[in-house]
Amino acid sequence: MQAWEIREPQTLKIGDDGPATVRTVSVSIVGGQVDVVTHGDAAGATLEVHELRGRPLQVTWDGNTLKVTHLKVEGENIWETLKRLGSSAAQDRARISIAVPEGVTAKLNTVSAQVLASGLTRPAKINTVSGGITLDHITDAVDVNTVSGTIELHGLVGSLKANGVSGNITVHRSRIDPVKLNTVSGDITLDLLSAKTSISSTAVSGDVLVRVPDADGFDVQLSSLSGAAIVDGQRIGNPGTRGGGRLSEGNPTLRIKASSVSGDVVVMRAQAVEQ
Template sequence: MAESTWEVSEPKKLTFDDPVTALSVRIVNGTVNVVGTDERVLAEQGGARLEISEIQGPPLIVTRTGTTLTIAYEDLPWQNFLKWLDRKGHRRSAVVSLTVPAGASVEVGVVGAGAVISGIKGRTEVRGVNGDTTLVGLAGRVSAETVAGNVEAQAVTGDLRFNSVSGDLTVVDCGGSSVRADTVSGDMVIDLEPAGRPTDIKVNTISGEVAIRLPHPADAKVEANTASGSVSNAFDDLRVGGQWGAKKITGTLGAGTGQLKAMTVSGSIALLRRPPAEDTYGAGHPAPASAGTAPAGAAPPGRRRRRRDAGRQEGALTCPRSSPTAASASTCSSCSTRRPATATR
């Protein structure tokens, strides 16, 4: 299998004429931006493109093996990525932007770096130590594993898996088949799109808080438990029970085709109801195009001091102004309407 290698120690642009079906990026500090584009359009533009606009420290090694493209530091392997330590003490940073076919599979590993991945239809896997990740419009299976990094996912239609120690998960307009999330102290906000598939959500956390907004009408068997936290429920068909410190929300919404299971030890749980579109925008007036991709005020819960009383009213999620997701077409009383940020190409 033919292999080509470039050692990049200064800003550089590369174009790859041959097809790229798999991408792997591993960097320390800086930013990774991956954009999936229609293969025919990409071919007209000369093929997959890589731009390293900033780089400090050791060089990045760019390797093309068959149809697999890898951009990484030589001493930063994918295996045991989350346990990696920079034993040489290098000061390093890079800003990497890539445009690849939408059908490619993508692996991105970041240590102290931010990542934005958009428009990918193939499998996407993200590993991060303490860098935040934004996922937009992904159609394939998505797996994200972090130590302290937060993950925000918007309009993801594939299965989503998330594991973190203290990172938060925010999912906006989720239309995927299923969501599985586990954290130790990270919080989770999950917002399901109105016309999505049957609900299939399982989330677990020890001290994190959970807020889930369901479409109306919803269709799921619900079981939500907290050992010592509070609960909030916007559905008349669900029962709130429990004694002493433990509380639970149980019942069936609609035909009960889907499932929703949420468990936390000391965190709070809120089940919210998304208002019907006609109630929000008025009969005969279609919702604006941006409303389908960024519900009002959907945002990560942030830290507990600003979450305690948030999201108690019907259909409302927290809206801290500092949240990147809150900046995407939010229409709460304290935020002006803004268009969602898009990944640069």
């Protein structure tokens, strides 16, 4: 086990001097920015600390996992730790970037720090209270959770589970299956490149918009208590009543179940988008 205590900006090379490979990167910080990007090397990682305030960063490397932390989470769930801390550790701030092999599993946790991850081919799990999350070209399972931060996802291939409270969830040009999205007051926008998927989406007061290519067969279930439920420009249900219903056609490769209490729920397939 190697360990470092970082008190000022610097660069660390991890795993370059031996046969071990960085397989997992785990980050737990309060404020600032975390960037995780991939490089062409097969084994090592590079940690760059650009800015540091408050307590020192603790860094460990055990031959498998690279861990960078401002948060002590031993003995309790990381999500509960993040919510409990809130602004109580606001003086702790780190702006870091980590270059890793593409086959690394990422576990990233922040209170208010922004998170960016790109190019990973293994699962990524991100938790934050108020920090924004941006993921680009992740080709495995993605699990993201935030309270008030926004979630922006681009070019995903794999499965997706995303939960938010007041932040919007937006997915751009992705091939993901299955998809499970939940939010309270944030809007959900889902733009997919493949119609072979199963989508479950719920919101309380936010709007839900799903754009998918046309499919040979589909099964769409929509509901909204006081908003509109619309498929390809046609409203399902009667105005002034609970909106929603179910449309099915052929052998469904596309399955959508979306609901909102007071927001609109809209599904647009490729032909309707082009028109």
